[in-house]
Amino acid sequence: xxxxxxxxxxxxxxxxxxxxxxxxxxxxxxxxxxxxxxxxxxxxxxxxxxxxxxxxxxxxxxxxxxxxxxxxxxxxxxxxxxxxxxxxxxxxxxxxxxxxxxxxxxxxxx
Amino acid sequence: xxxxxxxxxxxxxxxxxxxxxxxxxxxxxxxxxxxxxxxxxxxxxxxxxxxxxxxxxxxxxxxxxxxxxxxxxxxxxxxxxxxxxxxxxxxxxxxxxxxxxxxxxxxxxxxxxxx
Numbered sequence: 728x729x730x731x732x733x734x735x736x737x738x739x740x741x742x743x744x745x746x747x748x749x750x751x752x753x754x755x756x757x758x759x760x761x762x763x764x765x766x767x768x769x770x771x772x773x774x775x776x777x778x779x780x781x782x783x784x785x786x787x788x789x790x791x792x793x794x795x796x797x798x799x800x801x802x803x804x805x806x807x808x809x810x811x812x813x814x815x816x817x818x819x820x821x822x823x824x825x826x827x828x829x830x831x832x833x834x835x836x837x
Numbered sequence: 838x839x840x841x842x843x844x845x846x847x848x849x850x851x852x853x854x855x856x857x858x859x860x861x862x863x864x865x866x867x868x869x870x871x872x873x874x875x876x877x878x879x880x881x882x883x884x885x886x887x888x889x890x891x892x893x894x895x896x897x898x899x900x901x902x903x904x905x906x907x908x909x910x911x912x913x914x915x916x917x918x919x920x921x922x923x924x925x926x927x928x929x930x931x932x933x934x935x936x937x938x939x940x941x942x943x944x945x946x947x948x949x950x951x952x
Binding site for chain 1: 870879881882885928940941942943944945
């Protein structure tokens with residue numbers, strides 16, 4: 728089941744913050760966040776497995792709610808290099824279908 | 838750092854022709870995937886492969902598609918008779934059991950243009 732993402736797109740100035748949301752009608756086994764720059768492959772950012780988990784990666788962090796139906800990606804003091812499309816993905820067991828959300832296009836302007 | 842390599846980076850073909858896209862996954866990875874991304878759209882799952890067989894496939898992966906791991910290192914996606922709508926970027930990915938979850942490493946992609 729494909730997760731839903733919001734917003735579809737966001738434009739920021741350097742130094743501003745953004746939040747990208749990912750949700751599902753059913754509890755997820757895990758949630759993954761990837762970033763894809765134009766013309767490149769998706770690159771893994773982080774994975775959250777447990778309800779209530781929070782995880783950080785430099786100025787990018789994420790949370791997974793207790794019911795494991797919603798995750799948010801937080802981008803703090805955004806940099807130009809943060810521009811790209813952010814996908815959340817829901818992973819189940821190994822070797823099985825790993826589905827991406829539709830993506831959120833983030834543009835950071837000088 | 839280990840990486841997934843894909844060839845060719847770009848292929849142009851005529852409608853109806855067969856195309857083979859090649860991938861070399863990371864050597865100790867056990868699970869292999871193909872995804873496609875039509876320009877400007879989302880990344881769509883095609884197929885996953887484990888232990889020399891397909892473990893799951895999407896509705897996109899119809900009889901025109903097949904996958905193989907012919908020699909223990911390469912992982913190929915074959916499109917038997919290409920259609921215009923097959924034009925897309927095709928990404929190979931591989932993964933290994935790690936921290937109880939499935940983290941995919943993607944190749945740089947193969948852009949397929951069907952004329």
